[in-house]
Amino acid sequence: MSPRKPSTKDLTKEMIVNEAHKQFITKDFQQISMRSIAKELGCSHGAIYYHFKNKAEIFYAILSDYFFELNNTLDENMNGPEDHDTKLLNVFVGFMAFGLNNQSQYELMFIMRDSEIDGLSQEAANLSYEKFAQSVRFLSTTELLISDIHSTFIALHGFVAHYRHYVKNYEEAKEAVDVHAKFLMKALTFRE
Amino acid sequence: MSPRKPSTKDLTKEMIVNEAHKQFITKDFQQISMRSIAKELGCSHGAIYYHFKNKAEIFYAILSDYFFELNNTLDENMNGPEDHDTKLLNVFVGFMAFGLNNQSQYELMFIMRDSEIDGLSQEAANLSYEKFAQSVRFLSTTELLISDIHSTFIALHGFVAHYRHYVKNYEEAKEAVDVHAKFLMKALTFRE
DNA sequence: CTCCTTATTGACCAGTGGTTAACAATAAGT
DNA sequence: ACTTATTGTTAACCACTGGTCAATAAGGAG
Numbered sequence: 053m054s055p056r057k058p059s060t061k062d063l064t065k066e067m068i069v070n071e072a073h074k075q076f077i078t079k080d081f082q083q084i085s086m087r088s089i090a091k092e093l094g095c096s097h098g099a100i101y102y103h104f105k106n107k108a109e110i111f112y113a114i115l116s117d118y119f120f121e122l123n124n125t126l127d128e129n130m131n132g133p134e135d136h137d138t139k140l141l142n143v144f145v146g147f148m149a150f151g152l153n154n155q156s157q158y159e160l161m162f163i164m165r166d167s168e169i170d171g172l173s174q175e176a177a178n179l180s181y182e183k184f185a186q187s188v189r190f191l192s193t194t195e196l197l198i199s200d201i202h203s204t205f206i207a208l209h210g211f212v213a214h215y216r217h218y219v220k221n222y223e224e225a226k227e228a229v230d231v232h233a234k235f236l237m238k239a240l241t242f243r244e
Numbered sequence: 245m246s247p248r249k250p251s252t253k254d255l256t257k258e259m260i261v262n263e264a265h266k267q268f269i270t271k272d273f274q275q276i277s278m279r280s281i282a283k284e285l286g287c288s289h290g291a292i293y294y295h296f297k298n299k300a301e302i303f304y305a306i307l308s309d310y311f312f313e314l315n316n317t318l319d320e321n322m323n324g325p326e327d328h329d330t331k332l333l334n335v336f337v338g339f340m341a342f343g344l345n346n347q348s349q350y351e352l353m354f355i356m357r358d359s360e361i362d363g364l365s366q367e368a369a370n371l372s373y374e375k376f377a378q379s380v381r382f383l384s385t386t387e388l389l390i391s392d393i394h395s396t397f398i399a400l401h402g403f404v405a406h407y408r409h410y411v412k413n414y415e416e417a418k419e420a421v422d423v424h425a426k427f428l429m430k431a432l433t434f435r436e
Numbered sequence: 437c438t439c440c441t442t443a444t445t446g447a448c449c450a451g452t453g454g455t456t457a458a459c460a461a462t463a464a465g466t
Numbered sequence: 467a468c469t470t471a472t473t474g475t476t477a478a479c480c481a482c483t484g485g486t487c488a489a490t491a492a493g494g495a496g
Contacts (some may be wrong), residue, residue: 063443085483096445098486103443107484163355165409203403203427207395210402217357235395239431255474277452290455291475299453 063095065103065113072110080156081111081164111160112172118157119176122150123183130187137237140191144208144233147184149222151212152229163213181205192240204236255287257295257305264302272348273303273356303352304364310349311368314342315375322379329429332383336400336425339376341414343404344421355405373397384432396428 071092075084086107090097104110129142151158162177185201211232219225263284267276278299282289296302321334343350354369377393403424411417 086485087483097484098446099444101485163405199423200427203399203424206402206406206424207399208402209406210398210400213355213405214398214401231391232395232398235392235431238434239427242430242434278454279452288476289453290477293454294474 063093063099063103067093068100068103068110069113073114076111076114076156081160108172115157115161115173116176118154118161119173119180122147122161122180125150126180126183126187130191136191136193140188140240141233141237143184143187143191144204144236145229147208148211148215148225148229148232151209152215152219152222152225155216155220158212158216162209188240194241196240200240204240207232207236207239255285255291255295259285260292260295260302261305265306268303268306268348273352300364307349307353307365308368310346310353311365311372313346314339314353314372317342318372318375318379322383328383328385332380332432333425333429335376335379335383336396336428337421339400340403340407340417340421340424343401344407344411344414344417347408347412350404350408354401380432386433388432392432396432399424399428 068089071089072084075088075092086097086100089110090100100110104113125146126143129146130139132139132142134142151162161173161180184205185198188201188204189196211229215225215228222229260281263281264276267280267284278289278292281302282292285292292302296305317338318335321338322331324331324334326334343354353365376397377390380393380396381388403421407417407420414421
């Protein structure tokens with residue numbers, strides 16, 4: 053009647069997620085197959101479907117960690133000791149750096165809208181945006197329009213979406229990131 | 245000794261491209277298969293490989309038309325009768341409208357960096373960007389930094405990449421497009 | 437030792453892009 | 467007309483993909 057003890061479990065959700073995550077560092081969502089995960093885990097790919105309903109569910113479990121990390125980065129940049137302008141710049145740079153250093157993950161978080169991941173991560177994406185918007189509003193020295201904050205976010209997103217094709221990590225685009233961040237600072241500072 | 249005359253050709257490159265293009269209006273690259281094209285054309289999918297070396301080659305043939313259309317749109321907006329500021333705004337709006345009205349195509353032109361399409365369309369994408377940059381430089385009332393133009397392009401790209409998830413065409417995002425375009429105008433106009 | 441639940445396997449499905457031997461169809465040379 | 471070279475086309479095949487599911491192994495509870 054009572055459930056079997058989890059003492060001698062061979063395959064756990066954690067193991068699956070870990071393996072998927074491991075492959076996720078170097079490959080993207082589409083390049084990782086249920087079979088490649090199973091093979092590395094030494095089990096059949098069918099076994100994974102006992103623990104996860106589908107491929108998307110595994111990767112959503114991973115993505116939530118990355119959303120957490122992105123939110124954390126935002127917080128850290130906001131609570132630094134610098135003046136507001138510097139911190140605002142750091143928020144911009146931090147967002148772009150995150151995107152460029154976690155390209156496969158960023159793709160799934162904000163760029164892909166493929167099938168089932170959708171409904172799951174969209175909420176988290178909106179939450180991250182809200183956090184971003186609040187940070188920017190708080191750090192700005194002038195009263196900002198919501199639309200300006202939104203445009204700024206879109207411009208940051210555009211940077212990551214564009215540069216991920218040309219660059220492997222933040223380091224390789226450091227200068228361009230800085231220039232873009234300063235451009236957005238200029239745009240936000242403008243008063244007519 | 246001489247090649248067979250093309251008089252009684254059943255299957256032509258044009259027919260294949262047309263069918264692929266037809267499906268490309270409502271489906272995206274990944275959803276269209278060699279078999280779905282062949283089925284509609286009443287031939288085997290193997291036959292297509294006689295005319296095109298792979299799937300990417302078919303879609304590149306289609307994309308070149310869309311790059312042409314985008315460049316045309318840029319020209320039209322630039323050669324209008326309005327004043328420079330209005331035309332510059334039209335260039336921004338025109339780019340976003342193109343992206344939102346041709347989402348599957350825009351994805352392949354600027355967002356996807358999937359396998360073989362890459363090398364082929366990257367050149368065309370760079371050319372389109374050059375055209376955009378020249379237009380902006382010409383239309384601007386003040387001397388612009390190259391980096392500012394680049395940031396502007398990236399911001400426009402970000403808008404399309406973001407809104408394509410929420411909107412089916414330009415009409416549905418008209419207001420947001422306008423707001424974003426004006427934000428970028430502000431950013432470019434700013435002098436410190 | 438019998439249940440009964442959990443976990444796992446491996447065959448299977450329908451689909452993908454791509455390759456290739458075989459073959460049909462047509463043209464030109466003799 | 468017969469042969470031959472070339473062009474197109476087919477259909478079987480390959481190695482994959484995500485996903486399903488009956489059979490089955492493994493272990494705890496009574």
